[in-house]
Amino acid sequence: MQSALTIDRERIATAAIDPTAIREQFPILSEIVYGKNLVYLDNAASSQKPLAVTQALDKYYASQHANVHRGVHALSDRATEAYENARKLACQFVNAEHVREIIFVRGTTEGLNLVASSYGRHRLKPGDEILVSEMEHHSNIVPWQIIAEQTGSRVRMIPMDDSGQIIQEEYLELLHEKTAIVAITYVANSLGTVNPIKQMTQRAHDVGAVVVVDAAQAAPHLEIDVRELECDFLTLSGHKMYGPTGIGILYGREELLDAMPPYQGGGEMIKRVTFSGSEYAEIPHKFEAGTPNIADSVGFGEAAKFMWNIGFDAIASHEHQLLEYCHERAEEFSDIRIFGMAPQKSGVFAFEIDGIHAHDIGTIVDREGVAIRVGHHCAMPVMRHFNVAATARASFAVYNSIEDIDRLFDALDNARELFNG
Amino acid sequence: MQSALTIDRERIATAAIDPTAIREQFPILSEIVYGKNLVYLDNAASSQKPLAVTQALDKYYASQHANVHRGVHALSDRATEAYENARKLACQFVNAEHVREIIFVRGTTEGLNLVASSYGRHRLKPGDEILVSEMEHHSNIVPWQIIAEQTGSRVRMIPMDDSGQIIQEEYLELLHEKTAIVAITYVANSLGTVNPIKQMTQRAHDVGAVVVVDAAQAAPHLEIDVRELECDFLTLSGHKMYGPTGIGILYGREELLDAMPPYQGGGEMIKRVTFSGSEYAEIPHKFEAGTPNIADSVGFGEAAKFMWNIGFDAIASHEHQLLEYCHERAEEFSDIRIFGMAPQKSGVFAFEIDGIHAHDIGTIVDREGVAIRVGHHCAMPVMRHFNVAATARASFAVYNSIEDIDRLFDALDNARELFNG
């Protein structure tokens, strides 16, 4: 890493992305908090939404809304088309082979619960093992604990090292014929680590296990390709990738979804209902009981287009430069400790400052208009690994700039002044 | 019922609601379909949204969005406040005692699945019985069939008579000490019947059963009061009561929710996670795993306010007049058969026309700009009761007018002309 003095501002300035132009598409970024211009660096928790997305919601409600699938009237037809078109966009977004492999869910948490409950109940036997890495978000731990308890199977942890990488040798040790499911995150929300999914998937398949990928933090930053990854299930949240709250997708391989029992029961997911029993619809409908979140699905499709328009390469290189700049600036300070030093890392800068609790840092920088997340980031096992209760985390999106990071570092000086001054 | 000639148009014109003024708040109602002004009579499937709701979504995304609950920065605080304020509005909407008795869900279907899965798994033993009425929507049948199969309990049907009312004597016969759960709809979507929930709840409590109320079709029309009804659980969908898609609420009595295991696992719903086990958060958070649908919750609160502003009495009397007018006009025709003749009936006009399949009716009136629903209305047991495959259904909202109904009846004449020459 270069020292702070040699930071190449020019290189950064010539990046493919012009955050200033992009910011205009995000009205919230003009908010003033405590008299300061907002600097939003809490993107890993939830990103902001471009006008294209909110306008798509407005347009949907103003000219297309009705309930989907079962109507013969014009609006119902428009709504169904809008909804199914969103599914096609989602299918392209993860490069799935079949549109019917895409199920709309509330978000990653629901996607993981659906797989744990429905696939898990169908497949897990007493003594089976579910491997979950030490860097998982709680949403990729708790559903497995619940189904393990119900089925007599067992959750085992794949440990990580101090740089925040899964220890591959330990993973291989843990894999054996009892391994039914491997659940891993593509990108760790508390560290930024990008995991070698494809390689891990191949090893899991060698022992006959299926792989469930939590792509919540990957979706906003990387081009996702389920066929290239060869994973069996993958799920992500719209609200972290410039889309609305309340919507996400679950990808599942057709044969697996076909064989699974439904998750929720109700309208839309049945073929025939009698009091002596019901027959279920085909996928994806089997897994979409009740009126779906139609408007936000449409918004999700719009968010995918927003990202395509910018381009994944541009997004990655822009965020990578922000991250590098952060690391460089951090070198100026001997009191900063960074969590997550994997060579493959996406736009997450997690840190602590000697003698100042993350929570206090959060409050202090907030008063400078700088929004970061502080706490355990729903990754308590990671906190335990590093023996901290909480860390501070800045995380990036396409609208962030080098100035935003300077604003963060300036605000950190305030914290030092208050505590050490 | 009066004959068509004596229809008292004046009485109707002096109703508390002026649909013309209300229509201005619904941009979609100005849509032109096939060159005709839209007449939207498919409200029981999903209602349209007033500007107040869509503008609340816009405002939320433009000035308040961040992830909720765990942030210390200004936006996170705003989002949390907006979200929890929506919960308070929802609490008022059903007149629950405690805000923590309100859980945000995707809609009625998810609410019913949550209760069936979480309460059911916790409470049902082999041999226990779940009573479900014959007029239930599939969403209030299938989840019970699924959990019955998993727990060895049994779903029994409470029959209805030909007017579309639950046969109370049969209900009392079915109730006994093995009855664990009674799941009934407040208003039947395929018939309009308003069920005597309070009375049925008391009888269920006499034998120690809990009562789960499907209020999906009640919420848009009646003032709901869970304390007056004395029910144990009640759930409804925002999208049927002028709110956004993707959001609804589940009310549950505090002691019951406290004792139930969580439904989905993940972020937000835990106190502490380790690989040796996790501790769950208090209600309502225990049941809200993952990032909630924040924006649409806010929109839900706005929809509740929209209804309060009009007033439940005004809504009920307006819709009642529309229904009466429909029944009156139907008397003009000997070929119309109405389904659902309960004295207590809300704004649903379900019918068939001799010799013309509902599906064909739907298509023909659609070309006149009139949107109605045709099919089994996710209530196949009701269709079976009346030995039909499908019915046609017009259902009302505050923006519907007497002219809308005249437009429907005119369009029905087209169907007769095509089929009968």
Next chain:
Amino acid sequence: MMDDLKALYQEVIIDHSRSPRNFGSLESANCSAAGVNPLCGDELTLHCILDADEIIQDIRFVGRGCAISLASASIMTEMLRGKTKTEAEKLFDQFHARVTGTADGPLVDIGKLEVLSGVREFPTRVKCATLAWHTALAAINKTDEQVTTE
């Protein structure tokens, strides 16, 4: 009233829907299938006799449905009797292309099925027009599974 409605509900259609041909069961059927249109709950069961040369010797149906689906089933059974499995499949492809408006090139002659081409203007009704066909193909291909048009 609108022309496309009149084109959809031609007299022939109304007639077939009121008095469907080949309606009834077929004791000696050697292949059958059931189809359901989840849109409206309509169900249709199809029976046929396929001989050793894969020629449809007889074909009948029972069920209920809208005018479009009954007329389509009725006309289909009339046309399929005597056809080979392959001919039936080809005819369905042509018919499907016509009612979905996806046919390219010059219009092929689909005979009596022509009366159903008005469905093209009613995308939500394509399922009604094709239910009988999907069910028939399932029957002659001896697919056991129940057919749906979803």
Next chain:
Amino acid sequence: MMDDLKALYQEVIIDHSRSPRNFGSLESANCSAAGVNPLCGDELTLHCILDADEIIQDIRFVGRGCAISLASASIMTEMLRGKTKTEAEKLFDQFHARVTGTADGPLVDIGKLEVLSGVREFPTRVKCATLAWHTALAAINKTDEQVTTE
């Protein structure tokens, strides 16, 4: 820098957070409770000796947390020693009203706790300032359950 930040992070607070008083365990404790702030995962365990007259004879805590929660715990333990259970509860009510800005009427004297009143301007931090108190009250009321500030 902003005045309200300076009011929040007064020197006394920083000092208490760096060298919390009454930090440690208490072998002879007859009541204890654990508290957790789910916001940041901070945990705090409180031990005390309550005598037959419900007077707090000794009180200590262990745990980790932000400056606000540590300072609050530290100052609280200093103030509660020698108080009765009822006095402790009353003091908490006054303190709670002050930090949430919900006190009405003339300000009561809350003694040393005054240094924490800057929290009023930071609603998201009220939980940090009150965690120790919730835990203490749970302990002296012998509530077994773990306390959270949610």
